[in-house]
Amino acid sequence: MAAARPITPTTGQQPSPQGLPAPWPAAYPQGYAVVDVETTGLARDDRIVSAAVYQLDTHGEVQDHWYTLVNPQRDPGPVWIHGLTSDMLATAPLFPEIVPELSRRLEGRVLVAHNAMFDWSMIAREYARARAEAPVRQRLCTIALSKELGLPLPNHKLESLAAHYGVVQERAHHALDDARVLAEAFRPSLLLAAQANLRLPLLACQPLTEWSDVPAQRRQPSSAYRPTSWRPARKRPACPYPNPGRYEPGARLVQGMRVAFSGDTSVDRELLEDRATEAGLHVATSVSRLTSLLVTNDPEAQTSKTVKARSFGTPVIDEAAFMQLLQDVAPAPASGPTR
Numbered sequence: 319m320a321a322a323r324p325i326t327p328t329t330g331q332q333p334s335p336q337g338l339p340a341p342w343p344a345a346y347p348q349g350y351a352v353v354d355v356e357t358t359g360l361a362r363d364d365r366i367v368s369a370a371v372y373q374l375d376t377h378g379e380v381q382d383h384w385y386t387l388v389n390p391q392r393d394p395g396p397v398w399i400h401g402l403t404s405d406m407l408a409t410a411p412l413f414p415e416i417v418p419e420l421s422r423r424l425e426g427r428v429l430v431a432h433n434a435m436f437d438w439s440m441i442a443r444e445y446a447r448a449r450a451e452a453p454v455r456q457r458l459c460t461i462a463l464s465k466e467l468g469l470p471l472p473n474h475k476l477e478s479l480a481a482h483y484g485v486v487q488e489r490a491h492h493a494l495d496d497a498r499v500l501a502e503a504f505r506p507s508l509l510l511a512a513q514a515n516l517r518l519p520l521l522a523c524q525p526l527t528e529w530s531d532v533p534a535q536r537r538q539p540s541s542a543y544r545p546t547s548w549r550p551a552r553k554r555p556a557c558p559y560p561n562p563g564r565y566e567p568g569a570r571l572v573q574g575m576r577v578a579f580s581g582d583t584s585v586d587r588e589l590l591e592d593r594a595t596e597a598g599l600h601v602a603t604s605v606s607r608l609t610s611l612l613v614t615n616d617p618e619a620q621t622s623k624t625v626k627a628r629s630f631g632t633p634v635i636d637e638a639a640f641m642q643l644l645q646d647v648a649p650a651p652a653s654g655p656t657r
Contacts, residue, residue, distance in 0.1 A: 338377055339512045346518065347456070349381075350374040351427040352504060354496040355437050356402065358395030362588070363531040365390035366413060366444055367402050370497035371423045374430075377512075378505035384423055385494040388413050400491050414448040425453040428520065432476045432500055434459035438523055442582070446526040454523045460500060462519040463507050479503045522616035524582030524637075530589050554591075557600035559650035565611040565633045571643045573598030573650035575610035580623035582615065583637050590637070597647045605632060613640045 352372040358364045370385040387402065387410035394402050431437035434457045445452045461474045471478045476499060480487055485502040489495040511518060559574030571577075577599045583590055590613075591601045602609055605626040612627040612634045627634055635643075 347428040349427040350430045351424045352430045352501040354493045356400040356493050358390050368493040370493040372497045372501040378508040413444045417450050421453050429454045429457040432460045442526045451525045456520045527584040529586040570648040572648045576600045576602045577611050578602040578605050580614040
């Protein structure tokens with residue numbers, strides 16, 4: 319297996335913009351933690367089998383790197399992808415045992431990952447199982463940054479971003495090498511963003527306080543291991559109530575209202591959606607003019623849902639307020655507008 323060979327990380331001299339912008343944007347973070355995790359799969363009950371962190375300074379220069387195997391206490395999943403067998407992981411530390419060191423390397427930094435929603439979701443869930451809280455408050459997805467920069471990439475795979483900057487990948491799907499490649503590709507992207515004084519696409523990270531490990535729908539084995547979205551689509555029964563219209567701030571929720579969610583929530587997203595459905599609300603996967611309410615803990619984030627909510631004038635509240643409103647949802651009116 320590929321993972322059986324030791325790997326010595328090296329930082330190459332990839333092409334990058336010459337010099338640092340003067341002045342450097344004051345709003346930019348003071349440090350970054352470029353992260354990659356390999357996992358047993360993509361579902362909510364899957365576990366991390368290896369993790370790597372590259373610490374970068376304000377300008378994206380490498381300060382340190384770290385890598386560890388993790389015993390997932392279950393089948394390792396797609397061995398043909400990450401190369402980690404049960405025998406290799408048998409003596410590896412459990413996730414709670416790596417929490418102190420991982421936390422030290424994440425603390426005070428912005429978590430950077432390629433498809434950051436996936437890596438952050440896996441990390442947040444492992445911390446929740448360990449009854450701990452990840453010291454991360456913001457994340458940056460290099461896919462989103464590439465889009466903001468308008469990089470001429472054929473697709474948004476890590477290998478395409480690496481090729482754009484001349485970064486050589488040694489061992490794909492090895493957490494340490496993937497993190498190295500991303501760190502090398504992130505630095506020139508960060509410099510381009512700084513030169514243009516671009517607002518970085520930072521998103522808030524909400525630690526999980528309540529979660530479910532009910533297995534999600536399993537995907538068929540495929541070389542396309544990375545998901546485009548962390549949460550697989552779920553089919554829900556149609557809401558039996560008509561949409562009574564928009565939520566009025568200060569009023570009660572009414573059965574039939576269309577509710578959309580954006581960003582991280584402290585209660586597992588699917589648990590939150592289940593509670594909304596049980597209360598008689600219509601859980602929407604997108605925001606439209608018919609959406610009654612958007613729930614988000616990061617209303618200033620430039621996600622498609624928050625941008626649409628602002629353009630449509632859709633009311634926006636945070637998770638805590640929504641949980642309070644869920645305790646007293648008004649019954650659907652006898653008649654009303656159709657959905």
